[in-house]
Amino acid sequence: MKPTFYVTTPIYYVNDVPHIGHAYTTVAADVLARYKRLMGYDVYFLTGSDEHGQKVEKAAITAGETPLELADRVVKRYQALWERLGISHSDFIRTTQERHKKGVSEIFSNILAKGDIYLGEYEDWYCTPCETFWTETQLIEGRCPDCNRPVEKLKEESYFFRMSKYQEQLLAHIEAHPDFIQPKSKRNEIVSFIKEGLRDLSVSRTTFTWGIPVPGNDRHIIYVWFDALTNYISALGYPDETGNYSRYWPVDVHLIGKDILRFHAVYWPTFLMAAGLPLPEKVFAHGWWTVEGQKMSKSLQNVVEPNMLIDKYGVDVVRYFLLREVPFGLDGDFSHTALIQRMNSDLANDIGNLLSRSTAMAVKYFEGILPEPSEMIDIDLALKTKTGEMIAIVDKFIDELAFSKALQAIWDVISAGNKYIDDSAPWTLAKDPANRGRLATVMHTLLESQRITHCVLSAFLPTTAGKALASLGYAEEISKEKLVWGGLKAGTVITKVEALFPRYEGKE
Numbered sequence: 001m002k003p004t005f006y007v008t009t010p011i012y013y014v015n016d017v018p019h020i021g022h023a024y025t026t027v028a029a030d031v032l033a034r035y036k037r038l039m040g041y042d043v044y045f046l047t048g049s050d051e052h053g054q055k056v057e058k059a060a061i062t063a064g065e066t067p068l069e070l071a072d073r074v075v076k077r078y079q080a081l082w083e084r085l086g087i088s089h090s091d092f093i094r095t096t097q098e099r100h101k102k103g104v105s106e107i108f109s110n111i112l113a114k115g116d117i118y119l120g121e122y123e124d125w126y127c128t129p130c131e132t133f134w135t136e137t138q139l140i141e142g143r144c145p146d147c148n149r150p151v152e153k154l155k156e157e158s159y160f161f162r163m164s165k166y167q168e169q170l171l172a173h174i175e176a177h178p179d180f181i182q183p184k185s186k187r188n189e190i191v192s193f194i195k196e197g198l199r200d201l202s203v204s205r206t207t208f209t210w211g212i213p214v215p216g217n218d219r220h221i222i223y224v225w226f227d228a229l230t231n232y233i234s235a236l237g238y239p240d241e242t243g244n245y246s247r248y249w250p251v252d253v254h255l256i257g258k259d260i261l262r263f264h265a266v267y268w269p270t271f272l273m274a275a276g277l278p279l280p281e282k283v284f285a286h287g288w289w290t291v292e293g294q295k296m297s298k299s300l301q302n303v304v305e306p307n308m309l310i311d312k313y314g315v316d317v318v319r320y321f322l323l324r325e326v327p328f329g330l331d332g333d334f335s336h337t338a339l340i341q342r343m344n345s346d347l348a349n350d351i352g353n354l355l356s357r358s359t360a361m362a363v364k365y366f367e368g369i370l371p372e373p374s375e376m377i378d379i380d381l382a383l384k385t386k387t388g389e390m391i392a393i394v395d396k397f398i399d400e401l402a403f404s405k406a407l408q409a410i411w412d413v414i415s416a417g418n419k420y421i422d423d424s425a426p427w428t429l430a431k432d433p434a435n436r437g438r439l440a441t442v443m444h445t446l447l448e449s450q451r452i453t454h455c456v457l458s459a460f461l462p463t464t465a466g467k468a469l470a471s472l473g474y475a476e477e478i479s480k481e482k483l484v485w486g487g488l489k490a491g492t493v494i495t496k497v498e499a500l501f502p503r504y505e506g507k508e
């Protein structure tokens with residue numbers, strides 16, 4: 001039986017349309033999923049949409065729609081974008097689906113029955129004109145921070161989750177599992193937060209209706225984060241603990257942005273502890289993208305729309321840029337200048353040129369029929385070794401979710417390939433028929449190194465790798481076993497590739 005691998009993205013709110021931040025997490029998860037499939041894993045890759053809660057309810061009112069109409073409309077934009085970005089998810093969960101509602105009601109009832117959810121009173125400052133609760137610290141000089149009018153102390157009935165009870169158990173878990181929260185700096189922030197003391201968490205609201213009712217008390221709507229987090233198991237069929245649930249849970253990694261780490265590293269694990277379910281293996285919080293040095297926001301009108309980028313530069317340029325430019329886990333800045341720089345140097349020059357030069361020579365010197373190589377000499381063996389070593393390096397970096405380093409390791413082989421052409425000078429060998437055998441070995445070494453490189457790269461840039469492998473006459477299904485030297489056989493038909501990536505000469 002294949003080992004399993006379960007990876008998730010956050011489920012995105014439908015009150016906003018997709019931007020590069022959403023594309024970032026989803027592309028990263030896709031690369032991981034594709035890579036693990038390639039390495040022989042049985043992968044489950046989940047993404048979806050978060051459709052309940054007050055934010056969505058309000059956005060629907062503004063748009064003159066019902067919340068479900070709004071969700072139906074916006075969710076299509078996410079799904080269409082994932083299609084264009086080549087996202088290979090196994091499942092797309094919507095929190096308005098029956099399977100999800102069933103999972104949420106069940107885990108809520110389960111924790112309620114155990115006594116770790118109880119009915120209490122939520123006491124805070126209330127601004128009646130704004131219909132908003134505020135905590136003491138949010139008030140500005142004792143008044144509403146939004147409208148500056150006086151506030152009054154109000155009590156609202158609410159269900160609470162006994163999060164305080166799990167404080168020590170959670171700390172012990174984090175201590176015993178150093179990889180549970182990553183990167184390390186974020187783990188330390190979470191530990192400090194927990195040590196300040198966990199308070200019980202209000203997990204129901206009576207101020208709006210768009211959500212899943214509390215089982216047995218439908219005046220209360222389940223808190224949107226309790227609802228949303230449960231998607232990771234409801235998609236697997238929970239409360240049915242057989243089938244996909246038993247096959248894939250606990251999840252190998254929840255990929256999220258740093259903005260929602262507390263929900264995933266404190267709330268979610270304590271809910272699971274209370275329900276008696278296993279905890280995620282890993283929660284990884286990546287950094288935040290700014291745009292040309294500024295926070296991305298609707299009011300600044302600088303939201304970067306992935307469809308526009310794909311139209312302008314092509315899908316694999318976008319995928320490459322997002323994962324190569326910034327180490328996963330750190331914040332980064334998006335700029336067209338930086339993207340064009342990467343496109344022209346790494347893609348058009350390095351990888352594109354290497355393939356077009358190599359395939360052009362195979363056509364010119366051997367009519368596009370791969371010749372039988374003769375004995376390899378040191379310079380050939382060095383490229384072969386470097387290509388082989390890259391596999392283990394990429395594997396290690398992928399395990400660390402260091403996508404940028406993994407790509408760097410692949411590009412080291414590409415640079416070595418370009419240098420190999422210069423050093424072995426096939427055009428000189430081609431002048432003398434006595435060097436035919438040597439020329440055959442050079443061509444074979446060069447193309448075989450690229451076959452392996454593109455097999456690995458298919459996890460990152462599936463469209464590009466597909467084109468490259470087709471030009472190398474390689475049509476086999478890619479798997480771990482194919483990543484060893486010798487896959488290209490003599491007689492294979494090589495076709496010349498004009499340009500994998502055009503140089504971008506246009507204006508930014």
Ligand code: ME8
Nearest residue numbers: 010011012013021022025050228229256257288289
């Ligand atoms: O938080 N840079 O949904 P959401 C990098 N529904 N990543 C960014 C980003 C940026 N500027 N902006 C957004 C929610 N993201 C909840 C999640 S999960 C059970 C519920 C990414 O639509 C990042 O992954 O606000 C962030 O965590 C996610 O989008 C938030 O998406």
